[in-house]
Amino acid sequence: MSSNDTIGGRSLKREVLGLLKASDFDKSLNELCRLPGRQVINPLFSFLLHADHTVRWRAVAAMGAVMEHLAHTDIEGARTIMRRLMWSLNDESGGIGWGAPEVMGEAMARHEGLADEYASIITSYADENGNFLEYEALQRGLLWAFIRLSNSRPDLIRPAGTHIIKYLESNDAAVRGLAARAAGLLGLEEAFHALRSLLEDDSEFDTNIDYEPARFRVSDMAKQALSLLAGKDQEGLNSCKRDS
Numbered sequence: 001m002s003s004n005d006t007i008g009g010r011s012l013k014r015e016v017l018g019l020l021k022a023s024d025f026d027k028s029l030n031e032l033c034r035l036p037g038r039q040v041i042n043p044l045f046s047f048l049l050h051a052d053h054t055v056r057w058r059a060v061a062a063m064g065a066v067m068e069h070l071a072h073t074d075i076e077g078a079r080t081i082m083r084r085l086m087w088s089l090n091d092e093s094g095g096i097g098w099g100a101p102e103v104m105g106e107a108m109a110r111h112e113g114l115a116d117e118y119a120s121i122i123t124s125y126a127d128e129n130g131n132f133l134e135y136e137a138l139q140r141g142l143l144w145a146f147i148r149l150s151n152s153r154p155d156l157i158r159p160a161g162t163h164i165i166k167y168l169e170s171n172d173a174a175v176r177g178l179a180a181r182a183a184g185l186l187g188l189e190e191a192f193h194a195l196r197s198l199l200e201d202d203s204e205f206d207t208n209i210d211y212e213p214a215r216f217r218v219s220d221m222a223k224q225a226l227s228l229l230a231g232k233d234q235e236g237l238n239s240c241k242r243d244s
Contacts, residue, residue: 013043020047020058025211028058029065037070038077045084048099057211060099064106071111082107082118089125089133097138101125105145109152119156122149126163136172143167143178144207150185161186168194174205177218184225192229198222 012035019028032040044066047059063081071078085104089097104122108115124130125142133139146164149157160182167179168191180198183191201218208214 012039013046016040016043016062017047017055020055020062021052025058025061029062032062033065033069035066037066037074040066041081048103053206053208053213054211056099057208057213060102060106061211063103064110067103067107067114068110071107071114075113078107078111078114079117082114086121089131089138096135099141101133101138101141101145102148105142105148108145108156109148112153115149115153115156119149119153120159122146123157123160123163126160126167128163128166136170136175139167139170140172140174140178140207143175143182146182147178147185150182154186158186161188164188165191165194168198173201173203173218174207176201176203177205177216177221178207180218180221180225184221184228187229189229192226195222195225195229199226 016032016035019031022028032044041063044059044063047055048063050056050059067078067081070081082104085097085100087093088095088100101122104118108118108122121131122142122145125133125138126146133142143164146157146160164179164182164186165188167175168183170176170179176198180191180195183195198218199222201222203218204215205218206213206215
């Protein structure tokens with residue numbers, strides 16, 4: 001990166017986009033974390049809106065990795081980014097907050113300090129008496145964040161369980177499917193009957209595995225969640241993947 005590059009500079013933005021599109025994304029993450037965190041975060045924010053699904057999801061992963069790296073040396077810098085993500089979800093921001101819940105979940109999954117500090121905030125976005133996100137597209141991102149955290153820090157995100165069941169009755173297939181996955185991972189026994197009702201729901205939806213596009217059926221997610229609740233062996237999320 002040239003010393004003349006500034007936040008939002010075209011050269012830096014091109015470099016970041018190239019790394020997000022690279023075939024070896026693990027190597028790209030390492031390269032992105034070597035760039036100045038407070039500088040690289042701006043172009044990454046812009047790529048949360050990219051037309052390419054893969055670029056968007058890789059931007060989520062990259063922002064989480066950069067925030068983790070930054071938090072080890074500049075915790076206030078990482079907090080500033082978290083506050084910016086939170087502001088983007090605020091009605092007063094004038095925006096929609098695309099990708100913000102996913103990035104928050106990714107950063108919290110990677111860094112324990114950020115998780116401890118912001119767990120109650122991310123949970124509040126599912127609370128109808130809190131900072132409830134009404135837009136279904138944002139609910140998808142929030143549930144993805146809950147799934148990410150359920151895999152890495154289940155005790156911290158468990159309080160969100162009381163709010164997840166309502167999403168199983170959403171009109172949006174992705175919301176229903178992701179809620180089913182989260183309910184299974186968190187062991188929400190009270191979701192049993194709602195999950196049973198989704199076993200015949202063959203609606204398909206798109207999300208991601210390992211930051212790559214993937215398609216699933218709601219019924220497969222419900223079946224897997226019920227298996228988790230029953231304590232049975234299950235084949236894993238990849239077994240539910242549908243061909244695009």
